[in-house]
Amino acid sequence: MIALQGLIKRFGDETILDGIDLSIEQGEIIVVIGPSGTGKSTLLRCMNFLEQPDGGRIQIGDLSVDVTQASRKEILALRRRTAFVFQNYALFANKTALDNVAEGLIVVNGWKKPQARERAGELLERVGLSDKANAYPASLSGGQQQRVGIARAMAAQAEVILFDEPTSSLDPEWVEEVLGVMKQLARERQTMLVVTHEMSFARDVADRVIFMSDGRIVEQGPPSQLFSTPQDERTKSFLRKVLATQAPW
């Protein structure tokens, strides 16, 4: 169970997150949509303190912190309960695919190297990259790098995996393979919070779609409801624009 209460983030005078309340059940798959620059990525980055939020509470599992008083230890604990998939993959360039996945197990969870590498091998197999275990990121395609990124997030055994526009930097030809891996995870009921512009993914996979605008959650609901009968004018206008280029059904 994850709960955000009144989460606030400002950059200078600008309020990026204007009091976000959100609770996520275990196993729930949530897709966040909305215009660019409305704080979707910032929301994810605040949840694991890659950005320091300016107010509110974050609860993940049995750990609940007031963000303005979070200690180093609590921040570390929050990060260990979340995992993150980055838009630009952010693989460790000096490590092979296998070691990218094994790194956290060794350094964070204190696993012995052979066990960690064995587990990393299993995870690479699940994302279909067994044959690339010893390849360095520079030699992998965008789609392959992102699948390694997902395997690295899976290794963390986090309560929730946060996906920050995981397919936005990909050439169209690689998008499907990455979405495929994410759908597989969704079938296994891995709790996921996904920021994406892939409306068909939202329709097929999400339990709940959240529409954000100007740092707030404007409306939310099951994809069938949100896509067919949006209530707010901003949601309608956003969906009109997006669905003109990609139809969700």
Add this chain to the structure above:
Amino acid sequence: MNALDIDYMLGLMPILLSYLPLTLEMAAAGMVLALILACLMAVVRVLKIPGLNALTLLFISFFRGTPLLVQLFLFYYGLPQLMSALTQINGVTATIMGLTLHFSAYMAESIRAAIVGIDRSQTDAALSIGMTRGQTMRRVVLPQATRVAVPTLMNYFIDMIKATSLAFTLGVTELMGATQKEAAGSFLYFEAFISVALIYWGVVELLAWLQRSLETRLNKAYQR
């Protein structure tokens, strides 16, 4: 014009080479210490640790802003006057100290630039899986920054080897000091100094070759 006294040079070479170890020892000691100091200062600068950051800036400003020779004289002749414990300081120690402080100031800045140049999102990624800042530095950022910094650092090392010749002004009989003595005895200044120049040049070329093979190895992960 007199002919070059090749026989004298051939006889001189082994004598000069016997002083090469001292030169290399001073350079190696200076390099190791300077690297450690430079890494510490670079991390202080990157993390902007309050207090230490300002101190580091002052240090770098001073040691980059004054000639190495002045710094060496300051340590060797100047400091003992202030601190009696340092009256025992010998030329070799003073040289190593001077080289360390002087070159660490330059190296700190290039290491800092290398660290800052590593894609910020990799740091985010390491933090996101729960690594601490220290672990992130040690395991992700520094190994990659090393690769970026190696060419520049090797240049400083080469510079440092040549700078050890200043130790002769502190009365240390190293490669340069020995050459000076030999030349003064034989009056064959050109032969003596061209010999020592060839030795420095040879050492530097050897290092440049090592640098190339090191870079090839460090670049392994970045081949497409």
